[in-house]
Amino acid sequence: MIQTIGMLEFNSIAKGIETCDVMLKAAEVSLIRTSTVCPGKYIIIITGDTGSVKASILAGEMNGGNCVVDKMIIQNVHPQLIPALSGTAQVIKGDAIGAMEFYSITSAIKAADVAAKAAQISLVGITMGYAVGGKGIVTLTGDVGAVRAAVAAGIEEATRMDLYIGSTVIPKYAPELFDSLL
Secondary structure (H helix, E strand, C coil): CCCEEEEEEECCHHHHHHHHHHHHHHCCCEEEEEEEECCCEEEEEEEECHHHHHHHHHHHHHHHHHHEEEEEEECCCCCCHHHHHHCCCCCCCCCEEEEEEECCHHHHHHHHHHHHHHCCEEEEEEEECCCCCCCEEEEEEECHHHHHHHHHHHHHHHHCCCCEEEEEEEECCCHHHHHHHC
16 A cells, blocks of 8 residues: 655654644654654654645644654555565565665655656665664665665655765675674
8 A cells, every 4th residue: 555654853852742742732743753763852753644644744833843854745655665664675685785875864864755656676774863873774685686775765865855875785695794784
């Protein structure tokens, strides 16, 4: 089932917690993740049909006011994106590992969606802000060509926002490395 995701990021943890309640009551959406992230921010990620996500995000923006520092809505997300965000991804091990690093969580999520749509890869995970200074990191796997294509597509998406830091594609990786990313 194709879904829409939405995210708000706050500079106040208390206001973020309060706003999460408002958003969940404003429309029929499901909570994918809510948590503190570095450096002292708070994120809320929801999913549902497009109208409900837009209504919930609008209610969140109104309640959050000037504490909202970033927002995002992605329609028709790739089916792998929600499991990667929630930590429930079923990863098919490939011949290569790719990693992309971004200055923001929203740019990492957008790049992960674009990368998954660009090539036949498996999203391993999306690290969001915690213990990485507020950055977003996307890891993925697949055959070497697919990983290169997916990483290139993700980088292209992020460079439009000038939030790309770096990336790598590692063919024939050490098995212990892959296990450490799960």
